[in-house]
Amino acid sequence: MATYVDDAWTALGDPSxxxxxxxxxxxxxxxxxxxxxxxxxxxxxxxxxxxxxxxRLVLVRPQGTRRIYEVDLQGLATxxxxxxxxxxxxxxxxxxxxxxxxxxP
Amino acid sequence: MTSTSTxxxxxxxxxxxxxxxxxxxxxxxxxxxxxxxxxNLLAVPIAETVFxxxxxxxxxxxxxxxSVCRWARxxxxxxPHRFVISWDIDPHWQIExxxxxxxxxxxxxxxxxxxxxxxxxxxxxxxxxxxGWERGRDGVASEGGWPLYLQRFTELASGA
Numbered sequence: 001m002a003t004y005v006d007d008a009w010t011a012l013g014d015p016s017x018x019x020x021x022x023x024x025x026x027x028x029x030x031x032x033x034x035x036x037x038x039x040x041x042x043x044x045x046x047x048x049x050x051x052x053x054x055x056r057l058v059l060v061r062p063q064g065t066r067r068i069y070e071v072d073l074q075g076l077a078t079x080x081x082x083x084x085x086x087x088x089x090x091x092x093x094x095x096x097x098x099x100x101x102x103x104x105p
Numbered sequence: 106m107t108s109t110s111t112x113x114x115x116x117x118x119x120x121x122x123x124x125x126x127x128x129x130x131x132x133x134x135x136x137x138x139x140x141x142x143x144x145n146l147l148a149v150p151i152a153e154t155v156f157x158x159x160x161x162x163x164x165x166x167x168x169x170x171x172s173v174c175r176w177a178r179x180x181x182x183x184x185p186h187r188f189v190i191s192w193d194i195d196p197h198w199q200i201e202x203x204x205x206x207x208x209x210x211x212x213x214x215x216x217x218x219x220x221x222x223x224x225x226x227x228x229x230x231x232x233x234x235x236x237g238w239e240r241g242r243d244g245v246a247s248e249g250g251w252p253l254y255l256q257r258f259t260e261l262a263s264g265a
Binding site: 079080083088091092095 | 114115117118119121122123127128131132135138139140141144196210224226228231234
């Protein structure tokens with residue numbers, strides 16, 4: 001898992017890749033569409049997308065003959081992990097509180 | 106304490122050595138001592154978290170400067186057995202104002218003996234927060250969104 005994080009940081013260290021990600025965050029699109037809208041050549045866009053994909057920051061899905069790229073935030077999984085930790089702590093606090101209070105006369 | 110989770114929900118449970126009435130009362134009336142303090146949507150430290158113990162009430166944090174953040178609505182309240190609150194916080198820990206994009210939390214209190222209670226917590230419909238977020242929103246697209254997200258991601262990944 002640490003590998004992905006390192007990769008994500010490295011991937012986002014490049015201004016062009018940040019630009020591409022922001023573009024994908026607005027709407028999923030193809031390599032051609034990105035290259036048309038941003039001042040980056042098509043081969044360079046493909047290269048950047050590969051890095052972003054390896055860093056698990058974008059996903060690709062085929063649509064007919066095209067490949068559509070979109071942001072991969074691992075949305076639900078990450079949210080679930082955060083909430084799992086949140087409620088885990090809450091229940092620990094509850095258990096401590098309820099048993100402490102009950103010990104008192 | 107155990108945890109099991111499905112794709113769109115988080116489930117946790119614990120058992121405490123008190124009667125069900127007591128468990129329910131402590132959970133709701135002393136919620137201030139239960140909610141992890143570090144989760145704060147206010148600009149200032151939290152002075153108090155208040156759980157309004159009635160349907161239609163709110164769960165809110167009150168900051169040291171008097172500012173208030175209402176982050177849950179009490180949907181069902183049936184002492185001493187269960188309550189359901191909404192979760193009006195989006196995946197960026199911002200208040201979600203559209204009720205259709207909020208998840209919900211049910212907490213059930215089950216007597217397993219005269220002085221024992223099992224507490225089952227289910228945070229469900231997490232997918233309601235999903236659409237739009239995975240596609241990217243303004244917050245994600247902004248300069249501030251990414252570093253913040255990655256910081257959390259790093260903390261999670263490193264087990265902090």
